[in-house]
Amino acid sequence: MGEGIVDRRLRAGPFECGMKCLQGWLFLLLAPSVLAGVELRGKGDEVVMKNSKVEVTIDKRHSTVTSIRMGRHEMVGGKPIYYSMGGGKGYRQPGGAEFRVVEDSGEIAHVAFLQKWRTGIPQEVDIEVHYVLTPDTSGVYTYGILNHPGSYPDGGVGEWRMVWGMPAKNEREWLMEKIRVDGLRDWEMPSPDDLAKARPTGIKEIIEITRGPRKGRFDCKYDFNLEYYSVGCWGHASDKNHVGAWIVLPSYEFFNDGPMKQDLSSASGIIHIHFGRNHYNGSGTRLVAGEAWRKIYGPYLLYCNEGGDADQLWDDAREKAAEERAKWPYPWVGDDELYPPAEKRGSVSGRLVIKDPLKPAVSAAGAWVGLSQPPPGGNWQFESNHYQYWTKAGEDGAFIIPNVRPGEYTFSAFNDGVVGEFELSGAKVKAGDNPAGTIEWNVEHPGKSIAWEIGVPNRRADEFRLGKDFFHGYVWTRFSEEMENPLVYTIGKSDPATDWNFAQGAYMKGGKCESWPWEIRFHVDQDYDRQGTAHLVLAWASTDGARMEVSVNGGHVARFYPKVGGGNALLREGIHAKYGYDVIDFPARELRRGTNRITLVQGRDSGPANHVMYDYVALELP
Template sequence: MGGSVGRRLKNIIRKTICSCGDSISGVQVMSPLGVRLYIQDRHVVLDNGIVQVTLSNPEGIVTGIRYNGVDNLLEVLNDENNRGYWDVVWNALDGSSKTGTFEVIKATKFEVVMETEEQVEVSFSRPWDPSLQGKLAPINIDKRFVLLRGCSGFYTYAVYEHVGSMEWPAFSLGETRIAFKLRKDKFHYMAVADNRRRPMPLPDDRLPGRGQPLAYPEAVLLVKPVEPELTGEVDDKYQYSCDNKDIKVHGWISTDPPVGFWNITASDEYRSGGPVKQNLTSHVGPTTLSVFLSAHYTGDDLVPKFGQGEPWKKVFGPVFVYVNSVMDGDDPLTMWDDAKRQMSIEDQSWPYSFPASEDFQSSDQRGNLSGRLLVSDRYVCSDYIPANGAYVGLAPPGDVGSWQRECKNYQFWSRADEMGYFSINNICTGTYNLYAWVPGFIGDYRNEVSITITSGCNIEMGDIVYEAPRDGPTLWEIGIPDRSAAEYYVPDPDPKYVNKLYINHPDKFRQYGLWDRYTELYPNEDLVYIVGTSDYTKDWLFAQVNRKKEDNTYQGTTWQIKFTLDNVNQGGIYKLRVALASASLAELQIRVNNPNSNRPLFTSGLIGRDNSIARHGIHGLYWVYNIDIQGGVLVKGDNTIYLTQPRCQSPFQGLMYDYIRLEAPLLQE
């Protein structure tokens, strides 16, 4: 780390980190006065002697966070309503609006839920009634804020409810989240993961004159940033997205005085779409987010639609806002290490025991489930195969794989050990299906029998078996079935559009503008992959995108897979299995040995709105297609499969492949 940015981060002169019942110094810091609540005319103040949180009354907007000698960690230049807030994006389903309505949740009623020296919990609620139709999202919203004694931070959660009455209109909920806008004069270093942390541009660097807008508003080329060493870099908030399973702790570091501001999520049970749904985290602002519902990387499939009078209630959170500092002379980055330790403490404390809402189920109200998942694939092994590293989860009843589009209720996931044993703990009461998928095997598992979780239950499933899709022996395969295109070739970015964080980084797919690299790599002819000769890590591009033409329009592309068959079962049926990791307003057409046939052997039709190509995601929603190829279509010797993506209105339309396999006809016993 060099230059003035690095010097800022080495200017450290502060004290110990304190946390909820723990600290890196090993000394628990407790306020001698306990937690205090001060109710003012226009504000409510929660104070435990370590951190002081100020909220607007009765709106429930976080207007101030005082800590470590800083009067306010939030952006004091912003209006009070634009500092720390819950928000929604919603849409009426009566056709009255084409675009979603953004609404910062402003409560109309303040209430003290609990007030002791050990804990203060306050409620800011916004009831809905028919007089508000078309003006506010038709949901009752109760925002809660909790401050505990000795805690270096505070918790927030909310209860949303759509009442089962015909007076309550149909609507869709495109997004809901918590946002915190931090002081731009102090917070300059951001951390999302151990290998995704860096000094960040200032928000001013994105303004005209300092920043040049690129293909979409979120991406800006820094042409004259305040810190000259950042010149020529691209800033885009989507470069810092994460899978739900990985969004545990992220945030910012200030150095004057040294303060860390962290968003810690102990559970992702209340997020939509399962463990690999992607969401935003922190980004230039400086901003930090907790996103609970969104259409990012999935499109409209992950936007819940509620019918008129459809009853629904859900608790989002609690999320922990953690603040810390360092001892004199310490490296400021130790605040990131401490935040990770605090995340582990929060994780072990889930489900929290302190929320006062009856809608948040405590540990003794929940249940547990365990078992062992095995895989059956006789062309891999004659015995059952332990589902090493399988993702195993409970989600509302539905079809195979439906969990990835489920967005109204709770999901509970774990990973199996190397022998396939899994344990899913602290499951909210209700009825679920058991779902799973196994890295290394194509497709999805669903247990046919629904499972009812009751308070205190411990359900033992025993051995369950996933029958992996298989018709015959593998003739050839491309890639690894893991729902990602990460194993394929990702080109270096255009030198003019680089984020230095992702140079020589495993996530090099997060660089801006990679969609246009295809045209440079394949200016005239499309990609050709030769089975037995080509290497998918070098010769199969991570995304099948459009080619840019000289007139700045785009044309669809056709990739070829060439392979040789020593013999052909003319009367048999060969099976082509294609798993897609992403589809963005795309179509997959498949032809065999005749690229010019008017009718393809298979077409997916128009699929996908996950926009993963533009948003630097290596996957979106998962699609599997199993295509029969009549033996008579193939020939002894050289054969070619043509994969065409014809939709070409923009550079961002295209496909990412997870895995492709050709199976021979079933062998006769």
């Protein structure tokens, strides 16, 4: 393989520093450092950091990275790498910030930029952006700190992100032509010229490519929406030029809304990382006057590699992510209150056991278990102000949640095959080991038996028809081309992968939206209490602007709005937004022995955005 990949695995130690390193801004004005692996120097309105792998140039006026040079390659596009913030009164970038050198030791080059909030600036927080270079690291670490002193007024943060534009060799060719985020989306990007000549559509974020390798397809930044917890990195790479650029995550603790939350990642010519993950019904950060609050987002690594094809470079980036996770928390951050070192954090270990009386095969293998700090009555799906810690349980349900800040948390768990989740409040974590023992989750059901099920409870709609095509623009136009109105699904005969669509939206006919009823046909042969209550379980992967109507054998039994909604997941090309479920109770006498039908209507058809995505549907009998 190439030098970059080989050298990362055979990393040499730093050189010894032969002289005492001068500190601070005076040193930056006078001369570059003669250092043991890292050089830091001032250059007018720029500051330059350099090690054996990369040279990083930062614009002090705008707190942006204008250049990352790796050998002969420039890894930053026409626009600098920048942080930005939205929500409330408008967008904001941390320009005009106060610059300082945090460390210049020869082992670490660490600079920071602080933009204080003042009246007239949107989002009532201070923004501090940091960049850190260490010896022999092929890239630069960065992180942001938001600060809301108690003297600041009410405020909030919606979008909070970093954006890295990809370099082009010329108008016909990217330096890195391939996108790599997961196994479904790993294609070659449209060239800069292809994008410039693309045809606009009725949705401004979606364009139609008219030439090149993606001719006849749509292109959109939402094509690559990603559950960050499912990957350790994402980015771009080249088979032709043998270089790659990546976001590498050593931790997920600073992201909002838990492990299922997704947002933008890579896209044509760009890499995003969203900390406030505001798309798909993100919770946002809410702050009140008198509340003193700070949060650190990162550090994470802007990683550059070279020496292989796109897949080899992607493999290397994933190895780098695993390596960085093993280093977390980094000792060089230097703010023990905001970012406790390893010895001041706790590890929570235990074993989860799931017992489901109606589905005895369900186990805790692979369950998500986590710690969060939602407000009273809240849930981790809508929590942004604090940190969250999640891990997957092993085959026997055993888990270890490492590097947790001391405090009081809510312990939560969920797993494929189970509707709902387990929650235990008052979990106290101290520094060191915190054994939790065996935690037993006894799953409750509204009924005494399950008559039938459609799908698998996994908080996504990916097992249904078109569920592997959700990331293509205008996929909702295929519903009326490929499926009937009404949709008819027969229990025991129909296949969820072909006969139950991933989204129930509007049926398009002649360019207009029509209601699209879905009918479930089934037999009831078992004995049950006909004087009791039957229960239709509707678990949602996503709903937006939806009103549901349910009838049993032609008789109306419910008209309601799903408990969870928002996020525009269908138009934003997602396979889910926020999870929730509703249980519709109706008299069991509405059922008859033999053939029955339940009809589900998403009753709002003002546009294609109105939809539900089913995670799971079941009928439970008394």
